[in-house]
């Protein structure tokens with residue numbers, strides 16, 4: 001299903017990304033927070049459901065019990081970079097976006113993957 | 120089933136002091152309210168308060184802070200508490216008491232907890248004006264009011280309480296004298312050698328001591344209000360006199376109703392604390408047991424428990440006397456007296472150790488057989504108090520060379536004395552609350568594994584505090600026994616406390632988070648350790664916080680150099696040192712706010728906050744401000760915030776020093792300094808204290824003689840009055856003292872610990888801090904000075920640097936791939952300014968669009 005190349009939107013260059021520091025990309029109408037950790041890219045929704053503000057790209061990135069997370073800068077809940085799951089409230093899952101690097105360009109797919117709710 | 124109200128017996132308690140109140144708590148704990156209706160009479164205008172810590176009233180504790188009554192205690196228990204009412208008569212035949220209003224209250228059981236009163240020797244002139252005693256909050260209020268107009272104060276009586284009162288006079292800014300009848304200070308507790316050392320130390324603190332002085336009369340003075348005339352022909356002029364010549368039991372009620380009274384006063388009680396009338400008990404300082412009055416609170420508490428158990432019929436408990444050992448810090452001098460300090464037991468031997476250089480005096484009194492410890496005196500260093508006391512109380516066998524117990528440990532040697540391990544389970548660790556080692560161990564085993572929860576659970580250490588060190592030792596020992604590692608790790612990534620990390624970073628010259636993680640941690644870090652280490656790096660090296668190496672450590676506030684608001688916008692707070700601002704600069708702020716349409720508000724910190732700036736607007740806003748000469752106000756950082764000032768001597772008719780000038784000096788000096796939490800200062804021009812300096816981390820108040828410095832105050836969630844730390848400082852001394860104290864806090868404070876909490880957790884408290892900062896007891900001051908000098912030298916305005924650096928400016932945009940703005944940030948207008956739209960409002964606005 002991952003063949004629709006047109007879905008990949010270039011958002012910035014490799015130089016625009018600093019490890020652990022997020023950026024926010026406009027992908028279609030959606031705001032996506034993109035992170036770089038250990039040479040891997042991650043992209044989740046930029047919307048923080050607790051404060052209802054678009055701020056997650058500005059959160060601190062780290063890990064909790066081995067899971068890479070970003071902490072909301074407003075009320076400090078943690079969201080998994082890989083799955084979008086909120087560690088403090090398991091009813092909350094953020095959209096996760098496929099992201100890749102091609103020729104030094106960072107690309108995000110406009111099609112989010114809903115968090116793995118066992119097909 | 121509950122007995123109905125009128126089936127209950129009537130219990131009347133006279134006196135609502137520390138012991139009377141404790142009795143009621145014990146009574147209730149044992150279920151006494153099922154059996155008794157309780158009525159309590161107290162002569163003072165307020166319910167029981169902590170007399171032991173009465174002097175803290177002068178360091179800022181209010182009457183409320185001193186209260187020992189939990190909120191709603193009497194109402195919830197349904198106990199009738201009649202305050203401001205003295206009982207003037209007991210009618211034993213009719214079993215009633217009569218109060219000053221003439222009201223008659225019947226009793227089935229009566230408890231006298233009337234305490235004692237300060238003895239005032241009947242020298243002619245003792246009732247002149249400006250003469251005081253030191254027992255109640257009202258006494259202290261009167262003393263304080265009077266001291267404000269006095270220069271010289273004198274305490275009559277050089278005992279424990281007298282010296283405590285002398286300290287209060289000194290802190291009130293008076294030239295202070297102590298006049299003692301006996302040839303030495305604290306004659307009851309310490310021996311000659313100890314008395315001499317104590318005197319020397321106290322004189323060094325600027326209190327004049329006059330021993331062997333018998334005051335014959337007090338008359339009008341020539342330079343001062345009074346002149347005291349002594350039997351030896353000498354005189355002393357003083358404005359204020361405080362009598363502290365011992366206490367006398369308040370036994371008048373018992374005396375008048377023919378209850379048995381001791382020859383020299385005191386209501387005679389038996390082991391059940393019963394008086395000669397079976398229906399009447401006496402407890403606390405009014406009671407006389409085997410010819411002894413106990414002038415300490417712990418024995419009173421034991422009596423309270425005995426009577427409560429009796430009335431509740433829960434246990435056959437007896438009062439068996441009490442140990443009168445004491446340990447205190449008098450004017451910063453450690454003093455301890457244990458058991459038979461004077462060596463009066465037959466055949467007793469003693470050992471002495473004197474170190475005149477360090478001003479330490481120790482004496483050990485042992486039994487003839489040299490197997491048992493009978494008593495001890497410790498002056499200047501009372502660290503061994505807890506273990507020596509336990510040795511005596513538990514008859515622990517002395518080592519072959521008892522003198523070892525008071526000789527200083529030479530380097531590398533294992534600590535001498537006995538560890539807590541040697542104590543039996545029954546050893547009483549806290550005498551104020553009768554907590555044994557066994558009680559503590561049980562509490563630790565049931566999960567109270569830090570000092571705070573152990574104290575809360577057992578009450579140990581929350582009375583006079585004398586046992587705190589020992590409680591901590593028992594805790595640590597127990598944790599070790601239980602195989603619990605004593606953990607203070609800040610998070611899962613670093614097995615260290617903030618203080619340890621600070622040390623590791625400083626000593627290891629670590630300059631980045633990655634280095635720290637490599638050397639001392641693991642994983643990627645998190646939102647706890649990253650800002651902590653970011654802050655330590657900043658406190659240590661004061662590098663630009665947004666260096667590529669440090670930027671990802673910063674909370675969004677530090678990263679965007681503004682405080683994030685609920686809608687994701689930021690606030691802008693330029694520094695306004697001391698709150699002083701020119702009209703031109705005010706106009707610039709106004710223009711910037713208008714041009715960028717920012718909500719504008721005067722803050723509680725004497726400056727102006729502009730709200731609602733979007734990320735991309737921040738650099739433009741700050742460019743305008745920096746060009747006009749503003750610097751960042753660090754409203755976002757865990758850093759020095761503001762130095763609030765009052766207008767001071769320049770304009771104010773009462774001001775004695777230039778508070779604005781000093782505030783500006785201080786704010787300029789410490790701007791940009793980062794610490795465990797935010798740091799606030801204030802400077803007031805006189806004691807009217809319009810700058811509210813006593814609620815700041817560092818508060819400065821001008822006096823005729825120089826600056827007084829208060830430390831570790833706090834507003835906010837848990838207000839705390841600052842402690843008076845040093846007085847009459849000149850500018851240079853003031854700055855040096857603040858430098859050192861602030862740096863010491865930065866080094867040792869825990870993550871997000873304001874100075875107030877830091878102080879409350881500092882072993883040894885204020886006195887310890889004084890020793891470290893004012894006496895350089897750790898030999899640290901030079902280093903603290905250097906550290907602070909480095910921070911000051913490396914200061915630069917973060918905003919200025921940021922707007923000059925195109926690399927930095929890149930990240931001030933909402934989208935990495937578009938110039939669009941965040942359409943979720945929506946403002947509406949209120950009182951002619953913007954505010955964030957509510958969700959409903961947003962939906963409507965979007966629907967309209």
Ligand code: SRM
Nearest residue numbers: 682690721722723724725726728754833834835836837873
């Ligand atoms: C703007 C201001 C309120 C105002 O409109 O007046 C304010 C606003 C905030 N205060 Fe405050 N405090 C402000 C003066 C105070 C004061 C009064 C003072 O400083 O004289 C206090 C009590 C004094 C004290 O700190 O001891 C105060 C006690 C707090 C506390 C409680 C601290 C405590 O130790 O209990 C917090 C919470 C914290 O820091 O953890 C806090 C936290 C905050 C934060 C940072 C909360 C947050 O994270 O959003 C607010 C954001 C500031 C912003 O967006 O710029 N603010 N805050 C004041 C800014 C003063 C300034 O010019 O910098």
Ligand SMILES: Cc1cc2nc3c(=O)[nH]c(=O)nc-3n(C[C@H](O)[C@H](O)[C@H](O)COP(=O)(O)OP(=O)(O)OC[C@H]3O[C@@H](n4cnc5c(N)ncnc54)[C@H](O)[C@@H]3O)c2cc1C
Nearest residue numbers: 134136137138161162170205206233234403404414415416
């Ligand atoms: C400055 C100071 C420092 C001290 N430091 C220490 C210390 O470090 N360690 C220590 O162990 N002890 C210390 N003490 C002593 C300690 O405070 C007392 O031992 C303790 O308060 C005694 O409690 P009590 O309830 O027996 O008496 P009080 O606390 O005096 O209470 C008696 C109450 O009964 C009231 N009363 C009396 N007669 C009547 C009546 N007829 N009708 C109604 N009410 C009446 C009195 O007004 C008073 O409120 C200190 C005392 C002072 C003053």
Ligand code: SF4
Nearest residue numbers: 765771774804808809
């Ligand atoms: S504190 Fe004193 S000097 Fe300052 S404004 Fe108030 S009254 Fe004037």
Ligand code: FES
Nearest residue numbers: 549551582583584
């Ligand atoms: S002995 Fe007083 S608090 Fe423990």
